[in-house]
Amino acid sequence: MSALKRVQQWATFARIWHLYDAAWQNPFDSAQVIKKHLMGLHKPIYHTMSQCGDVVVVINSADIALPGDEWKKRVYFHHTGYPGGASWTLAWELHEKDPTMVLKKAVYNSMDGNIQRRYTMQRLLIFPDSNVPKDILENISNQLRPLRKVPKRLDHYPEKEVKEFPKIIDYPKDYIVK
Amino acid sequence: MVFTSVVNFVRSRGPDEFWRKRKVFRLAAAFQGRKRNCYSIAIRYVHRALVYATKGRKLKKIDMKNLFETRVQAACEQHNVGYATFREGLVRSDIMLNRKTLADLACWEPYTFKALTDIAQRKAVDDGLLDLKNADSLDSTITRGIITDSVKPK
Amino acid sequence: MSLCRPTFSLLRKCIGQNLYNLRLSDSRSIKRWVSPTLRELKRRRDRIGPEPERPRSSFLEWNYEAEVYAFGKRLGEEFDKNLLKRALIQREYANKQEFAAREKGLPTPEMLHNYELIQEGSKIISKVIIDEYEKLYPQDIVKAVHEYLTTEDMLSHVGKHIGLKDLVLTNEFPVVNETLSNTFKAVVAALKQSQNLERAELFVKDFLLSQMNGKDVYEIWDPKNPYEYLMKLLNDKGISEVEPRLCNQSAVNTILANYQIGLYSNKKLLGIGWGENVEVAKETAAIDAIQRLFRNYVPKQ
Numbered sequence: 349m350s351a352l353k354r355v356q357q358w359a360t361f362a363r364i365w366h367l368y369d370a371a372w373q374n375p376f377d378s379a380q381v382i383k384k385h386l387m388g389l390h391k392p393i394y395h396t397m398s399q400c401g402d403v404v405v406v407i408n409s410a411d412i413a414l415p416g417d418e419w420k421k422r423v424y425f426h427h428t429g430y431p432g433g434a435s436w437t438l439a440w441e442l443h444e445k446d447p448t449m450v451l452k453k454a455v456y457n458s459m460d461g462n463i464q465r466r467y468t469m470q471r472l473l474i475f476p477d478s479n480v481p482k483d484i485l486e487n488i489s490n491q492l493r494p495l496r497k498v499p500k501r502l503d504h505y506p507e508k509e510v511k512e513f514p515k516i517i518d519y520p521k522d523y524i525v526k
Numbered sequence: 527m528v529f530t531s532v533v534n535f536v537r538s539r540g541p542d543e544f545w546r547k548r549k550v551f552r553l554a555a556a557f558q559g560r561k562r563n564c565y566s567i568a569i570r571y572v573h574r575a576l577v578y579a580t581k582g583r584k585l586k587k588i589d590m591k592n593l594f595e596t597r598v599q600a601a602c603e604q605h606n607v608g609y610a611t612f613r614e615g616l617v618r619s620d621i622m623l624n625r626k627t628l629a630d631l632a633c634w635e636p637y638t639f640k641a642l643t644d645i646a647q648r649k650a651v652d653d654g655l656l657d658l659k660n661a662d663s664l665d666s667t668i669t670r671g672i673i674t675d676s677v678k679p680k
Numbered sequence: 681m682s683l684c685r686p687t688f689s690l691l692r693k694c695i696g697q698n699l700y701n702l703r704l705s706d707s708r709s710i711k712r713w714v715s716p717t718l719r720e721l722k723r724r725r726d727r728i729g730p731e732p733e734r735p736r737s738s739f740l741e742w743n744y745e746a747e748v749y750a751f752g753k754r755l756g757e758e759f760d761k762n763l764l765k766r767a768l769i770q771r772e773y774a775n776k777q778e779f780a781a782r783e784k785g786l787p788t789p790e791m792l793h794n795y796e797l798i799q800e801g802s803k804i805i806s807k808v809i810i811d812e813y814e815k816l817y818p819q820d821i822v823k824a825v826h827e828y829l830t831t832e833d834m835l836s837h838v839g840k841h842i843g844l845k846d847l848v849l850t851n852e853f854p855v856v857n858e859t860l861s862n863t864f865k866a867v868v869a870a871l872k873q874s875q876n877l878e879r880a881e882l883f884v885k886d887f888l889l890s891q892m893n894g895k896d897v898y899e900i901w902d903p904k905n906p907y908e909y910l911m912k913l914l915n916d917k918g919i920s921e922v923e924p925r926l927c928n929q930s931a932v933n934t935i936l937a938n939y940q941i942g943l944y945s946n947k948k949l950l951g952i953g954w955g956e957n958v959e960v961a962k963e964t965a966a967i968d969a970i971q972r973l974f975r976n977y978v979p980k981q
Contacts (some may be wrong), residue, residue: 349896349901351900351906352898352953352964352971355954355955355964356954357955358938362931362938362954363934363936364930368713389596389599389600390604391600392601392604392636392639394597396593424842449605480741487931487932487933487934489931542715
């Protein structure tokens with residue numbers, strides 16, 4: 349194999365590190381994108397038996413947005429294995445305990461349950477905020493496009509802009525704003 | 527069973543026992559433990575393996591189809607074309623390539639594949655399947671005349 | 681038919697003995713002696729060990745004249761019979777034959793050998809390779825390809841597979857690679873003398889140059905310091921400023937680090953390369969640049 353062919357192979361199977369900002373993203377939709385990059389499904393050289401998957405670094409997992417009333421209605425089941433060891437945790441409870449867990453489980457459950465799944469999960473790094481260690485940050489060379497735009501809250505607008513925004517009605521004088 | 531000839535009254539069990547068993551042992555050669563050495567155990571697993579092999583012949587075709595589709599889909603994504611649009615565009619341009627060929631092209635001949643996506647996209651835009659904002663960029667590589675065979679007089 | 685045979689024999693028996701002694705259990709089709717016999721034969725074979733390798737010429741039905749005749753026909757070439765025979769005789773073999781005859785007191789036969797033919801054939805082979813490759817590649821590559829094709833291993837490989845191994849007359853057995861490669865050269869020269877130079881050159885093209893089929897020239901020719909080599913090439917072209925730039929990098933803190941480096945000159949890309957570190961990437965970029973330069977190589981007239 350010539351030197352050029354060797355590095356061509358090296359570059360073809362290079363492991364790219366992607367960054368994904370999970371703020372205000374639906375974790376279950378995001379899981380599909382993250383899974384695709386973790387397994388290498390976005391490469392034309394994909395094969396189940398070859399290790400062609402990339403690494404995905406997810407930041408701001410504490411700020412994920414679940415659709416509808418999923419925070420209250422989604423339940424995570426766990427069983428210790430002992431009699432009476434079953435427990436049911438609501439999504440918001442789980443999120444309070446570990447802000448990375450909901451996203452991690454979403455990605456884990458989006459993949460088929462085979463031997464490869466655990467190893468694929470090892471290539472997923474989730475951080476609850478944007479404090480990523482420097483050595484990990486240096487590896488990253490690509491950012492995944494967020495699935496939807498991050499909405500801007502009213503209190504994030506400057507006060508002046510809010511005041512100058514054209515109003516349709518004026519509140520009555522005796523109306524109490526909460 | 528009714529035997530018309532006398533000789534078939536003998537219960538014939540084929541050729542020599544050694545050779546009969548050898549046929550089974552050869553199929554069991556890659557098994558582990560007593561499955562490959564003891565005939566009565568080997569025969570059970572050989573039967574099971576043969577059943578798997580029969581089923582596997584169909585499964586293999588399905589697996590390969592899935593693999594080809596995944597690869598082509600991945601390559602289509604790189605050029606911002608949907609898989610369905612891509613296949614439909616190719617068919618309408620009379621480019622009859624199967625999944626295997628497309629996957630091979632996607633893997634080994636990325637520039638050829640890019641040309642195919644351009645053709646498919648152009649055709650899809652022309653036939654109104656696709657609404658592209660920057661469809662004009664496709665004109666640089668492919669003209670309408672190449673794809674549509676109708677020649678309009680000036 | 682084998683199934684019918686016992687039936688017939690039984691019928692004959694039945695008719696002959698008037699159906700009195702009908703024996704049903706005696707079936708002659710099961711041959712229980714086969715496997716023990718084969719096992720025993722295998723055991724004896726194993727005990728003796730593998731058969732020693734013998735030259736084909738020691739076999740009973742060996743006919744040297746016929747084989748030499750068939751050799752040319754097989755390759756589709758018209759050889760002069762005496763020339764071909766001479767090309768197959770090694771000098772050592774000829775000398776030994778002569779000594780043996782002298783010791784016995786027999787009149788010494790005039791044994792011809794292939795020594796001169798080897799020199800001539802070697803020249804023809806070199807000329808064909810260099811002429812062919814000079815049309816496509818610069819001097820350095822031609823030299824490397826020439827060296828690759830004229831190695832003893834390569835020539836003996838070709839010689840062995842056109843059937844020289846059994847025909848060659850030599851003292852040693854098994855035939856060594858040197859003898860085979862020399863004989864191949866001699867055969868080329870013999871062909872030239874039998875027919876003409878053009879025919880011999882075609883022969884070399886068909887059998888030796890075809891060995892390059894499917895092989896990359898740049899795998900055979902590998903400059904040791906590609907970057908320096910490239911700089912030398914560019915200097916000849918009048919380009920002295922080359923800027924290596926880091927185009928891409930990924931996973932730099934891991935063992936799977938990958939860098940992509942492009943070599944630019946006056947904002948034009950010369951070559952691009954990858955590697956596990958910056959130095960390797962730079963070197964491979966230089967190799968790519970060299971290949972791009974040579975891709976549209978025009979030979980000097």
